[in-house]
Amino acid sequence: MAQNVLKAVDIKKSFTGVQALKGVTLEIRPGEIHCLAGENGSGKSTLIKVISGVYTPEGGHVEYDGKSYKKITPIEAILNGVQVIYQDFSIFPNLSVMENLAFNTELASKSKLVNKKRMRKIAEEAIDKIKFEVDLDAKVGELPVASKQLVAICRALMFNAKLIIMDEPTTALTRKEINALFKIILDLKAQGIAILFVSHKLDEVFEISERFTILRSGELVFKGNTKDLDDKKFSYYMTGREIQIEPFEPKLTKQTKMLEVKNLTLNGYFYDVSFSVSKGEILGISGILGSGRTELALSLFGIRVVDSGIIKINGKEVAINSPTVAMENGIGYVPEDRLTEGLFLQQSIGDNIIISEIDNLTGKFGILDERKQSEEIQKWVKELSIATPNPDNACNTLSGGNQQRVVLAKWLARDLKVLILNGPSVGVDIGSKYDIHHILKKLADSGLAIIIISDDIPEVMSLSSKILIMRDGKISNTFEPSETTIHEITAQMV
Amino acid sequence: MSIRLKKLLRHNEFYIFVVILLLSFLIQSRSGQFYTPNNIVDIIAALIVPGLFAIGAFMVIVSGGIDISFPALASLSIYTTTRILVDIDYQGGILLPLVLTIIFGAVLGAVNGFLISRFKLQPLIVTLGVASMFRGFMQGVLKSVQIAVIPKGMSEFGTSSLFVAKNMETGLTSRMPTAIIILIITLVVVYFILNHTMYGRGLYAIGGNEISAERAGFNVKRIKFFLYVMVGIISSLAGLIRVSMMTQCHPTNMLGMEMMIIAGVVLGGVAITGGAGTLKGCMLGTILIIIVQNSLILMGIPTFWQGFFLGMLIIVGTGVSALQVKRLNSPKKGKGGDKYA
Numbered sequence: 121m122a123q124n125v126l127k128a129v130d131i132k133k134s135f136t137g138v139q140a141l142k143g144v145t146l147e148i149r150p151g152e153i154h155c156l157a158g159e160n161g162s163g164k165s166t167l168i169k170v171i172s173g174v175y176t177p178e179g180g181h182v183e184y185d186g187k188s189y190k191k192i193t194p195i196e197a198i199l200n201g202v203q204v205i206y207q208d209f210s211i212f213p214n215l216s217v218m219e220n221l222a223f224n225t226e227l228a229s230k231s232k233l234v235n236k237k238r239m240r241k242i243a244e245e246a247i248d249k250i251k252f253e254v255d256l257d258a259k260v261g262e263l264p265v266a267s268k269q270l271v272a273i274c275r276a277l278m279f280n281a282k283l284i285i286m287d288e289p290t291t292a293l294t295r296k297e298i299n300a301l302f303k304i305i306l307d308l309k310a311q312g313i314a315i316l317f318v319s320h321k322l323d324e325v326f327e328i329s330e331r332f333t334i335l336r337s338g339e340l341v342f343k344g345n346t347k348d349l350d351d352k353k354f355s356y357y358m359t360g361r362e363i364q365i366e367p368f369e370p371k372l373t374k375q376t377k378m379l380e381v382k383n384l385t386l387n388g389y390f391y392d393v394s395f396s397v398s399k400g401e402i403l404g405i406s407g408i409l410g411s412g413r414t415e416l417a418l419s420l421f422g423i424r425v426v427d428s429g430i431i432k433i434n435g436k437e438v439a440i441n442s443p444t445v446a447m448e449n450g451i452g453y454v455p456e457d458r459l460t461e462g463l464f465l466q467q468s469i470g471d472n473i474i475i476s477e478i479d480n481l482t483g484k485f486g487i488l489d490e491r492k493q494s495e496e497i498q499k500w501v502k503e504l505s506i507a508t509p510n511p512d513n514a515c516n517t518l519s520g521g522n523q524q525r526v527v528l529a530k531w532l533a534r535d536l537k538v539l540i541l542n543g544p545s546v547g548v549d550i551g552s553k554y555d556i557h558h559i560l561k562k563l564a565d566s567g568l569a570i571i572i573i574s575d576d577i578p579e580v581m582s583l584s585s586k587i588l589i590m591r592d593g594k595i596s597n598t599f600e601p602s603e604t605t606i607h608e609i610t611a612q613m614v
Numbered sequence: 615m616s617i618r619l620k621k622l623l624r625h626n627e628f629y630i631f632v633v634i635l636l637l638s639f640l641i642q643s644r645s646g647q648f649y650t651p652n653n654i655v656d657i658i659a660a661l662i663v664p665g666l667f668a669i670g671a672f673m674v675i676v677s678g679g680i681d682i683s684f685p686a687l688a689s690l691s692i693y694t695t696t697r698i699l700v701d702i703d704y705q706g707g708i709l710l711p712l713v714l715t716i717i718f719g720a721v722l723g724a725v726n727g728f729l730i731s732r733f734k735l736q737p738l739i740v741t742l743g744v745a746s747m748f749r750g751f752m753q754g755v756l757k758s759v760q761i762a763v764i765p766k767g768m769s770e771f772g773t774s775s776l777f778v779a780k781n782m783e784t785g786l787t788s789r790m791p792t793a794i795i796i797l798i799i800t801l802v803v804v805y806f807i808l809n810h811t812m813y814g815r816g817l818y819a820i821g822g823n824e825i826s827a828e829r830a831g832f833n834v835k836r837i838k839f840f841l842y843v844m845v846g847i848i849s850s851l852a853g854l855i856r857v858s859m860m861t862q863c864h865p866t867n868m869l870g871m872e873m874m875i876i877a878g879v880v881l882g883g884v885a886i887t888g889g890a891g892t893l894k895g896c897m898l899g900t901i902l903i904i905i906v907q908n909s910l911i912l913m914g915i916p917t918f919w920q921g922f923f924l925g926m927l928i929i930v931g932t933g934v935s936a937l938q939v940k941r942l943n944s945p946k947k948g949k950g951g952d953k954y955a
Contacts, residue, residue: 208826212822212826213822214822215815215889223830227830227832232812233810233811234815
């Protein structure tokens, strides 16, 4: 059997007393597609930095092609064929594709002067390796995300790479771009280059990986073939607890229509959209990036005012032309990027929870009533089990999942009729994700109408009582979750 | 051809150039005094010192930093040089003063470079503090006073000229100072460094993304350190020329120039966030500021309006490019619509 391209044995590393890696072993064979998974804080980034020479491990050793190292510098890692493509791609947005590609080689050869001719040749050879067509004089900052990633891949290939490590490679890509990327990766595999994906969720990477290594709290919990792994086992290894995925069955049936829209149109984004959500229902809306799903949500919340169509709340027609009107009519919206759009991160958890109902928490003369406030805060911290020792702590001390709960609490503190969530579990790890799902199901059963917008198909499947697929700004299909499969939905999206 | 034109239209340098032309035509039509040999020479002579300062400020801004200590640095460096030479009663040519200012400039620039590269401190804070220290050192420790008579070598260099331009109508004459050679040499050297050496591309790379630059293998610390050393040298040369041309050394004469210089650089299309901009743009921006300063008088506009016009130029000039960037980044509503039509 061929020797491993990389073998990290019994790696130990700690930071100021916290043991980030407690004796982890990772083996990568030539030309294999391997996935390193783990929740945030499981130690996967630390492990990557150890094998690429950024961190020196306190215990264990790393072998490249059988050569053993106790201590590695980044240069040694590169010379041994290890290349890391970080999530931000490490590119220079202000410089040309040519310079981005040629810098590393030019610097490695210690040239002092710029030789445009030689740099162009280097760049041409680099893009030729994956048949990537791009204007070498274009500024990288002006290219689409997928092309930026390809620039980074081309650059990685230039050093006779034997192992390319990719950190969350599919996060910012559309399905079509992901397929293109996978084709390139299979090409690389055919050339004998091993690929290591680093991911904190079970996503597209799953389709293409052959072997998995899963870390939890700095320890190795699973090592083996992808075919021995299913959703349930994966979740268990990632979180360390059994997670039961049960499809959502609304307890409240035959209820009044809470939100009804007819022929909604926002020119350039979506056309003729009609649907309704009843009390106790969870409606899932899915579609690829650019299908109009996000704009639809923004229109329902009054951020982008529709050009034509009717919106009815509880049977009454309303013109939603600003978020204030939407809120007055009992609509709440949890944005996709909750960190920049939904929360005041520097402010306390408590203040974030009561911000949307602050007008109701006043005493005489409109002065804020502190007792009322703290009662309200305590209620929601308990209700949504937000993990914090003290609600006076700043919001940014919480993990992604708990921040999401604070955003939820903020809206639930108001008397809501319809709650719209855009990407309810983006950037949240599996454990928290299922907790959030559980909360949402409970809320629906207590009488709320919920709309979730997500491109995470398994999430939509397990959460919704009805699924709408958007394509090119139109509703292309409607599904009952019990009567469809993930593959059918995915096929409908592109 | 049309692609070329489009490219041209996207560059800030082009607009600055147009503004300079329009302004010069306006001044010419109002006074008839702009396109005269002596006025052109005057403007070029007035450009030497601010031009050198602007080159230094430009290099720092490209790297993503900012330097506001260069007038104080130049003052301290040239004051020390002049003081020493006067005290030893130096009678030689310009060579020794030149060497001394370069050494002092390098040493003082190294203070900035050391603090910024070694401790990764914010350049704005470091240079603000260093500027204050240099001023204090000069006035407190060196007990700086005006030096009315500077060494002969320096004043001869400052007053010597390459040629004299004469306005045939008015009979006014203007000299083209020999010091222009220093500006030209500096421009050529810096242009070469920025565009044809890996060091120069490294400055742009750091301005674009410092972490990526480190990962790519640029020695970021060393690049930054030598950047501030170089800027120290260039600024000190500006100080030497200023003192030589004025034939006296006034310790506080250059202080306060930093804002106008940085404004000129930014006006020339150099991104204040780093990574983008050209030497050409930097020079055009500085020329525009010099013309406004020197030529409003020709139009009979009182000098106290200068500040007003400069401020307006800066806001309009930088505002337009900021709006352009914003428009490029915002989604285009009309374009998406075609798909569904």
